[in-house]
Amino acid sequence: MPALTLYHATRSRSAIALWMLEEVGAPYDIKLLKLSEGDNLKPDYLAINPMGKVPALKHGDAVVTEAAAICTYLADEFPANKLNVPVGTPRRGVYLKWLFFGPSVIEPAMMDRAFPRKESPRASTVGWRDFDTVLDIVAKALMRGPYLMGEQFTAADVVIGSGLRFGMMFKLIPERKEFAEYVARLGARPAAKRAEAKDKELSAA
Numbered sequence: 001m002p003a004l005t006l007y008h009a010t011r012s013r014s015a016i017a018l019w020m021l022e023e024v025g026a027p028y029d030i031k032l033l034k035l036s037e038g039d040n041l042k043p044d045y046l047a048i049n050p051m052g053k054v055p056a057l058k059h060g061d062a063v064v065t066e067a068a069a070i071c072t073y074l075a076d077e078f079p080a081n082k083l084n085v086p087v088g089t090p091r092r093g094v095y096l097k098w099l100f101f102g103p104s105v106i107e108p109a110m111m112d113r114a115f116p117r118k119e120s121p122r123a124s125t126v127g128w129r130d131f132d133t134v135l136d137i138v139a140k141a142l143m144r145g146p147y148l149m150g151e152q153f154t155a156a157d158v159v160i161g162s163g164l165r166f167g168m169m170f171k172l173i174p175e176r177k178e179f180a181e182y183v184a185r186l187g188a189r190p191a192a193k194r195a196e197a198k199d200k201e202l203s204a205a
């Protein structure tokens, strides 16, 4: 099996990929980068991710960057774990919607709220419409539960759950009951606990 290597910085968005790797359960190595020392902007890492951002994943010769893309990739590469909705399945459309909704709708809506512009963009001109509508849509999707895709836990939960957790932790997203319960449910997963413990351990080292 090709080797898996995660380029990781502690207490960062690469925790999303770390959690996903723990869900997959395949062996992997970690190359630790210190953002405070600018490791992510050094030439050897820029050759892996020219954006100078973590996470990045190497799988044999394949390099994947962007946390949501890494989760999608791992779910498809390790189908035995049933963390994806396979090609040819009608539910895959909704699954892909949630994988894209995290980085292209929730995150920009949240950051727009956190760092307001001088003039608010018209809701019809930005791809994420507006913060309140976005949160209502996510909350409604979670009412059925326990996961975004119903009974099946998928890579989409790793992406959306991580975003909600981060947002609530930094008070960028309100602690709505649906979000708090969902994030607690996800946090109780053994793989999520292992990833959190590993991140803490690496951070302390």
Ligand SMILES: N[C@@H](CCC(=O)N[C@@H](CS)C(=O)NCC(=O)O)C(=O)O
Residues within 6 Å of the ligand: 011, 012, 013, 014, 035, 040, 052, 053, 054, 055, 065, 066, 067, 068, 103
């Ligand atoms: N769109 C990227 C964002 C990744 C990102 O912003 N990572 C931050 C850490 S949370 C980073 O690498 N920051 C270092 C820097 O920008 O210098 C993804 O989802 O993977």
